[in-house]
Amino acid sequence: xxxxxxxxxxxxxxxxxxxxxxxxxxxxxxxxxxxxxxxxxxxxxxxxxxxxxxxxxxxxxxxxxxxxxxxxxxxxxxxxxxxxxxxxxxxxxxxxxxxxxxxxxxxxxxxxxxxxxxxxxxxxxxxxxxxxxxxxxxxxxxxxxxxxxxxxxxx
Amino acid sequence: xxxxxxxxxxxxxxxxxxxxxxxxxxxxxxxxxxxxxxxxxxxxxxxxxxxxxxxxxxxxxxxxxxxxxxxxxxxxxxxxxxxxxxxxxxxxxxxxxxxxxxxxxxxxxxxxxxxxxxxxxxxxxxxxxxxxxxxxxxxxxxxxxxxxxxxxxxx
DNA sequence: GGCTTACTACTCGGATACTGCTTGTCCGAGTTCAGGGGG
DNA sequence: CCCCCTGAACTCGGACAAGCAGTATCCGAGTAGTAAGCC
Numbered sequence: 001x002x003x004x005x006x007x008x009x010x011x012x013x014x015x016x017x018x019x020x021x022x023x024x025x026x027x028x029x030x031x032x033x034x035x036x037x038x039x040x041x042x043x044x045x046x047x048x049x050x051x052x053x054x055x056x057x058x059x060x061x062x063x064x065x066x067x068x069x070x071x072x073x074x075x076x077x078x079x080x081x082x083x084x085x086x087x088x089x090x091x092x093x094x095x096x097x098x099x100x101x102x103x104x105x106x107x108x109x110x111x112x113x114x115x116x117x118x119x120x121x122x123x124x125x126x127x128x129x130x131x132x133x134x135x136x137x138x139x140x141x142x143x144x145x146x147x148x149x150x151x152x153x154x155x
Numbered sequence: 156x157x158x159x160x161x162x163x164x165x166x167x168x169x170x171x172x173x174x175x176x177x178x179x180x181x182x183x184x185x186x187x188x189x190x191x192x193x194x195x196x197x198x199x200x201x202x203x204x205x206x207x208x209x210x211x212x213x214x215x216x217x218x219x220x221x222x223x224x225x226x227x228x229x230x231x232x233x234x235x236x237x238x239x240x241x242x243x244x245x246x247x248x249x250x251x252x253x254x255x256x257x258x259x260x261x262x263x264x265x266x267x268x269x270x271x272x273x274x275x276x277x278x279x280x281x282x283x284x285x286x287x288x289x290x291x292x293x294x295x296x297x298x299x300x301x302x303x304x305x306x307x308x309x310x
Numbered sequence: 311g312g313c314t315t316a317c318t319a320c321t322c323g324g325a326t327a328c329t330g331c332t333t334g335t336c337c338g339a340g341t342t343c344a345g346g347g348g349g
Numbered sequence: 350c351c352c353c354c355t356g357a358a359c360t361c362g363g364a365c366a367a368g369c370a371g372t373a374t375c376c377g378a379g380t381a382g383t384a385a386g387c388c
Binding site for chain 2: 001002004005007008009011012015016031032033034035036075079088089092094095097098099100101103104112115116117119120121122123124126127128131135137139140146149150152153154
Binding site: 157159160192194195214216217 | 332333334335336339340341342343
């Protein structure tokens, strides 16, 4: 039950992309901004590109840039882009296996255990979808001085 | 981001323990009731015992029995018993690493990304804590005939 | 001098090893029950 | 006839392998910019 650390990397990197603004930034710079593995961060950025959160530009002066405004990117978007379809609980229908499964008639309704876990996960997903990266950036309270600092670090 | 399948096993097994009621039932029977690996289910039951959800009895005619009523067992109790402390998102404080970390003053407040992810997980945890196994069993709508069937399968 | 063309350097993209955790299994410690012997 | 003791069988409990997803890495494909050559 551990979330990939790529999610943390992606979130910070997306916000950094917004702070510097403008043209594409190549992944190596974005990685050293937080001391991350460049190759692995590239992999995560590719996932984000496939999901349409960033756009990639090849060649010299290429890199990644935001494809949407932070207001239009929710936490759920990022988590789903990195983790794929987020279903922590996987119902394997063990109620239909073994002795009980053999003796019971085939069930007609969905598994109650499954339904209960799904309700909880829906609450989680909903809470993720309710928060945008713009809100997080506002919470970070990036001062103009801090923004200059980030641009300098990525320059 | 996958939850251990032990959680599913534990939930179904706990409800079965309640349906049969009474004395301890040994893990082998509980396992074959749903076609599970006996050794591995024992491992999960031990986790539940450590968490105080079931009590274990050694020796012949021993096994596991519910230590609490289903009303007093929430989904969160089970998930935490099996998975340990449930924190999907682990903040590694990358904001303090790399170039940005070196240039920025040490932060005073908690990481905004971390806080946002924690809010979502709190919603999930809260939804888990709001559902008891008694509610799930009620949702299953176990008829007397079905209860007899379970007892027979575990006899 | 301007245009075309080939080259180079730099970036993303996907295929390829490695690591840690979940999953699965095994054997030993402890306990209860049963049977036999003694009082 | 009743009690105690010894033994055996059965259960949990924790230590020990195997498989798989997450982690990390590397090299090839593609592109833009540049410089040289030609008109």
